Amino acid sequence: MANNSSSSTKIIGAVAAGICMLLAACRPMARVTTAVSAGTADFSSYLAIGNSLTAGTSDNSLTRTGQLNSYPQRLFEQFAKVAGRGAAQGQFIQPLLSGDDGYPGPKSVLAMGYANCDPQDSFLEAVGYPGFTANPADAVFTGTSPQLNNIAVPGIRVADYAVTDYSDASFTGGSFSRRFYHDITTTPLDELQYRVANMHPTFITMWLGFNDVYGYAFGGGQRNGNGTAVPLSGNFYNLADVTPFGVFDTLYDRALRTVLGSGAGGALLNIPDVADIPFFTTIPANGLLISRQSEADSLTALYGAAYKFHTGSNYFMVQAHDSTTRQAMPGELLLMTIPRDSMSCAGWGSYKPIPARFVLTNDELLNIRNAVTTYNAFIQQEAQRHNLAYVDMYKFMATLYSGIVYNGVKYNTEYITGGAISLDGLHPTQRGYALIANNIIAAINAHYGATLPAVDANKYMGISFP
Numbered sequence: 001m002a003n004n005s006s007s008s009t010k011i012i013g014a015v016a017a018g019i020c021m022l023l024a025a026c027r028p029m030a031r032v033t034t035a036v037s038a039g040t041a042d043f044s045s046y047l048a049i050g051n052s053l054t055a056g057t058s059d060n061s062l063t064r065t066g067q068l069n070s071y072p073q074r075l076f077e078q079f080a081k082v083a084g085r086g087a088a089q090g091q092f093i094q095p096l097l098s099g100d101d102g103y104p105g106p107k108s109v110l111a112m113g114y115a116n117c118d119p120q121d122s123f124l125e126a127v128g129y130p131g132f133t134a135n136p137a138d139a140v141f142t143g144t145s146p147q148l149n150n151i152a153v154p155g156i157r158v159a160d161y162a163v164t165d166y167s168d169a170s171f172t173g174g175s176f177s178r179r180f181y182h183d184i185t186t187t188p189l190d191e192l193q194y195r196v197a198n199m200h201p202t203f204i205t206m207w208l209g210f211n212d213v214y215g216y217a218f219g220g221g222q223r224n225g226n227g228t229a230v231p232l233s234g235n236f237y238n239l240a241d242v243t244p245f246g247v248f249d250t251l252y253d254r255a256l257r258t259v260l261g262s263g264a265g266g267a268l269l270n271i272p273d274v275a276d277i278p279f280f281t282t283i284p285a286n287g288l289l290i291s292r293q294s295e296a297d298s299l300t301a302l303y304g305a306a307y308k309f310h311t312g313s314n315y316f317m318v319q320a321h322d323s324t325t326r327q328a329m330p331g332e333l334l335l336m337t338i339p340r341d342s343m344s345c346a347g348w349g350s351y352k353p354i355p356a357r358f359v360l361t362n363d364e365l366l367n368i369r370n371a372v373t374t375y376n377a378f379i380q381q382e383a384q385r386h387n388l389a390y391v392d393m394y395k396f397m398a399t400l401y402s403g404i405v406y407n408g409v410k411y412n413t414e415y416i417t418g419g420a421i422s423l424d425g426l427h428p429t430q431r432g433y434a435l436i437a438n439n440i441i442a443a444i445n446a447h448y449g450a451t452l453p454a455v456d457a458n459k460y461m462g463i464s465f466p
Contacts, residue, residue: 034451035083035451036078036081036082036083036451036452036453037082037083037084037086037449037450037451038079038082038085038086038087038448038450038452039086039445039448039449039450039451040265040448040449040450041086041203041265041444041448041450042085042086042202042203042265043079043080043082043086043087043088043202043203044086044087044088044089044202044203045089045199045200045201045202045203046072046075046076046079046088046092046149046201046202046203046204046205047149047150047151047195047196047199047201047203047204047205047259047264048070048072048075048149048150048151048152048204048205049151049152049192049204049205049206049207049208049255049259050152050205050206050207050208050269051152051153051154051155051156051157051173051207051208051210051211052152052154052155052427053071053152053207053210053427053428054070054071054072054150054152054205054207055067055070055150055152055153055154055176056068056069056070056071056072056073056152056433057154057427058107058422058424058427058428058429058430058433059102059107059108059109059126059422059423059424059427060102060105060107060108060126060422060423060424060427061102061103061104061105061106061107061108062097062102062103062154062176063097063099063100063101063102063103063107064096064097064098064099064100065100066100066430067094067096067097067150068094068096069430069433069434069460069461070094070150070152070433071433071434071436071437071440072092072094072149072150072152072205073092073094073150074433074434074437074455075205075437075440075441076088076092076149077092077455078437078441078452078453078455079203079452081452081453082450082452092149092150093143093145093147093148093149093150094148094149094150095141095143095148095150095151095179095180096141096143097138098135098137098138099135099138101129101132101133101135102128102129102132103134103135103138104134104138104175104176105128105132105134106128106129106132107128107129108126108127108128108129108422108423108424109126109127109128109129109130109423109464109466110124110125110126110127110416110423110463110464110465110466111124111125111126111127111130111466112124112125112466124416124465124466125340126423126424138179139175139178139179140179141179141180143180146182146194146195146198146199147195147198147199148180148195148199149199151180151191151192151195153173153176153177153188154173154176155173155176155211156173156177156188156208156211157208157209157211157212157215157237157243158208158209158212158243158247158248158251158252158255159212159235159237159243159244159247159248159251160173160188160236161187161188161189161192161251161254161255162187162189162235162251163187163188163234163235163236164185164186164187164234164235165184165185165186166181166186166187166188167181167184167185168184177191182194189251189254189255189258192255192258192259193258196258196259196261196262200262201259201262201264202262202263202264202265203264203265203266204259204260204264204265204266204267205266205267205268205269205391205440206255206256206259206266206267206268206269207268207269207393208252208255209248209252209270209271209375209379210271212242212243212248212371212375213242213243213271213368213371213372213375214274214368215239215240215241215242216240216241216242216364216367216368216371217274217280217360217364217368218240218335219239219240219357220335220355220356220357220358220359220360220364221321221356221359221360221361221364221365221367221368222240222321222356222357223238223240223241223242224238224241224242225241225242225364225367225368225371226242226367226370227242227243227244227245227370227371227374228244229241229242229243229244242367242368242371243371245371245374245375245378248375248378249378252378252379252382253382256268256382256386260386265387265388265389265448266388266389267383267388267389267390267391267440267443267444267447268379268380268382268383268388268389268390268391269379269391269393269440270375270376270379270380270390270391270392270393270394271372271375271376271379271393271394272372272393272394272396272397272398273369273372273394273397273398274333274360274365274368274369274372275333275365275401276397276398276400276401276413277397277413277421277425277426278336278413278414278415278418278421278425278426279335279336279424279425279426280333280334280335280336280360280425281333281413282336282415282425283334283335283336283338284334285315285316285328285329285330285331285332285333285334286313286314286315286316286328286330287313287316287334287349288313288314288315288316288317288349288350289312289313289314290309290310290311290312290314291311292311293310293311295309296309296310296311296314297309299350299351302351303317303325307326307327314327315327315328315329316328316334316349316350316354317349317350317352317353317354318332318334318349318353318354318356318359318361319353319354319355319356319359320356320359320361321356321361321363321364323356325353326353328359329361329362331362331365332359332360332361332362332365333359333360333365334354334358334359334360335357335358335359335360336415336425337358338354338358372394376394388447389440389443389444389446389447389448390443390447391439391440391443392443393436393439396436396439397413400412400413400420400435401413404435406435406438406457406458407456407457407458408458409457409458411431411432411435411457416463417463419431419432419462419463420432420435420462422463423463429460429461429462429463430460430461430462431457431458431460431461431462433460434455434456434457434460435457437455438454438455438457441453441454441455442454
């Protein structure tokens, strides 16, 4: 499979030519390099804390290659380049899987597909890895060292850090945490304390909070989104509720103080905006394309004079949170998980409304953005309180959405073609994780006076095409 192509940029050496003319001879110039320094940071023992975005999930699943190309892995490699004091020591140990088919389900790959109602309507689509069979060996991490440098658990929320028996299979992160937790009957906070006691981290990165609000978004905003949810039982909250703000603040602070008890430095990452993630932007709300006036007239007759349809682009018909049927409004978002056959063949979005579980209405988006703003303000406050680097992933994803150029290669968040986001529309590609590592490195350099070099993102894989 070929990696997505890159364009080269011609550099005209006008300045160099001018120097040659002045000196009458052009001699090779020595490249000026800067020694890689840790500044005031100490990277000798690095611990990464987070969820699927920290574990290295890509293409809708976790794989061994994904783990080996996670942003913590890229960071460790740069930390190890430090000359002298503060350099990363030893190996970067992760609870590695055995292979690349995907865990716990198949990874996604690109393949040619078609809508069942029209075999001529072919398109590239993400499908589960052909012939996938779950590998029982992946269910348990066989490493013997109590030291793990990456203890990210896909699906984990800040709210889950107080949940006893979190590794029970009924929890989203259970299958992942059960692989390597030293005691599966305890809480994630207990596990964190155990890992800290065994490795004494000198530097940490912590990217938590995404699932505390995006669980609500992935559920189409059908549950409690205003931060006032109550537990289902014990300390466990419904996965589709926004974590109450007081619960988030308390547990985030407890987790952070647990890892900083030995005087570690580190970097805290915040949460991006929903409108910068292709999972929610790939299907536009006004993506109903009508080619014939007769079809437009038929829809107008079906729904009445309140809704006008015309040839060209129209807003889809959707079901709102209160079960009413209406046209989508500007700014509203549709989830990428809407079944394509249902839209192409069953009239979803035109003759039938798209179900509410696939729609984020403006009031639901307000809940999401209020939560993201509140969480991010607290994360920034924690960074300032503990003198840690603050990594603005909210700003980074907004910039990536608009498009960036790295060493002549263009990246954005366009689904499939953008190069930075994988086939699940949510998790980065290998290149995307390298770009995230560079954003973290920039924040570390600025805060600690370090001179860590950037990762060469272009040498890693993007989307693989059939």
